[in-house]
Amino acid sequence: MGIGVVESPFGGEALDEIRLRDSPLVRVLTQVRFPVLGTLRDGDALAVFGRALADDYPIIRDERGVGFLIGPEGVAQGQNTEVIHRWVSGDDQWQVSLGSTFLALDTSAYVSRSGFCERFDTVLSAFTEAAKPPKFERVGVRYVNQIANPEHLAKLKDLVRPEVFGAMTIPEQFSVELALSVCESQYEAGDQSLRVRWGSIPAGAVLDPSIPPAPVQSWVLDLDAYQTGSLGTDAGDLGDLTRRLAENAYRYFLWVVTPEFLTTFGGV
Numbered sequence: 001m002g003i004g005v006v007e008s009p010f011g012g013e014a015l016d017e018i019r020l021r022d023s024p025l026v027r028v029l030t031q032v033r034f035p036v037l038g039t040l041r042d043g044d045a046l047a048v049f050g051r052a053l054a055d056d057y058p059i060i061r062d063e064r065g066v067g068f069l070i071g072p073e074g075v076a077q078g079q080n081t082e083v084i085h086r087w088v089s090g091d092d093q094w095q096v097s098l099g100s101t102f103l104a105l106d107t108s109a110y111v112s113r114s115g116f117c118e119r120f121d122t123v124l125s126a127f128t129e130a131a132k133p134p135k136f137e138r139v140g141v142r143y144v145n146q147i148a149n150p151e152h153l154a155k156l157k158d159l160v161r162p163e164v165f166g167a168m169t170i171p172e173q174f175s176v177e178l179a180l181s182v183c184e185s186q187y188e189a190g191d192q193s194l195r196v197r198w199g200s201i202p203a204g205a206v207l208d209p210s211i212p213p214a215p216v217q218s219w220v221l222d223l224d225a226y227q228t229g230s231l232g233t234d235a236g237d238l239g240d241l242t243r244r245l246a247e248n249a250y251r252y253f254l255w256v257v258t259p260e261f262l263t264t265f266g267g268v
Helices: 043-052 113-131 152-154 162-173 235-256 259-264
Strands: 025-033 063-070 072-090 094-098 102-107 140-147 181-189 192-203 218-228
Touching: 025 113, 025 235, 043 072, 043 094, 043 113, 072 235, 094 113, 094 192, 102 113, 113 235, 140 235, 218 235
Parallel strands: none
Antiparallel strands: 025 102, 025 140, 063 072, 072 094, 094 102, 140 218, 181 192, 192 218
16 A cells, blocks of 8 residues: 555554645634523623633624525525624634534644644533533534635546546546536444545635635535534543544544645645
8 A cells, every 4th residue: 555545434543644745735614502591691701711811712703693594495595693702813723613502623724633622622621611511512623624726626546546536537538528517425434433425616606605615616525524413511631532532533534635635735
């Protein structure tokens, strides 16, 4: 096997994290969900939480969340809903978001699982101390990769496994252009789940409204590893779970891509 290749997307072998100098990651996000909390209604817990974040996330950008409606004509923007509180790092590359039932950390400057999870540990501990939730109901880690460089797209079949390239081979046999091809799979392993979406999408299109569209044709690999249920509130346990979920997503990523993918994007 070559560098980074794994035998199975659900194997048990130890994984070495391969850092990509020119990573196609456009977003990495981890999120926990919880019931509606009375502690967040009076503002005191919110203020305490905000002060705990102030050094690393000094910029505040509160906004109203937007609902999306799915109908016969596709996805349409609905009415503004709840206020989402956001704290942003000084370089605009890290963001903490808090809604009435969720807390999230996302970044466009991802370097490693350990660094990302350590940041989330700090945020989660501060929130647990301030809001005192009785339980968490879901924790998830999501990685969104997007390839938009025409040179990379031209050799995509050499960068990903044949099982993933799939129907994109058909246009090569005929005088047609592939406008859209998206595959989605959901895997369950005990209490943990992995949702995977990949495919070629046209310029200006998105698989998820929360991900900004690319101005050109692109290929996307979206990995969402999560667990639901009554998860308790121990920050250490949730941190360990977050790391396991992140590794589940990374293992699948390493199965999807080829050694050429890793060298193309500066694997070191």
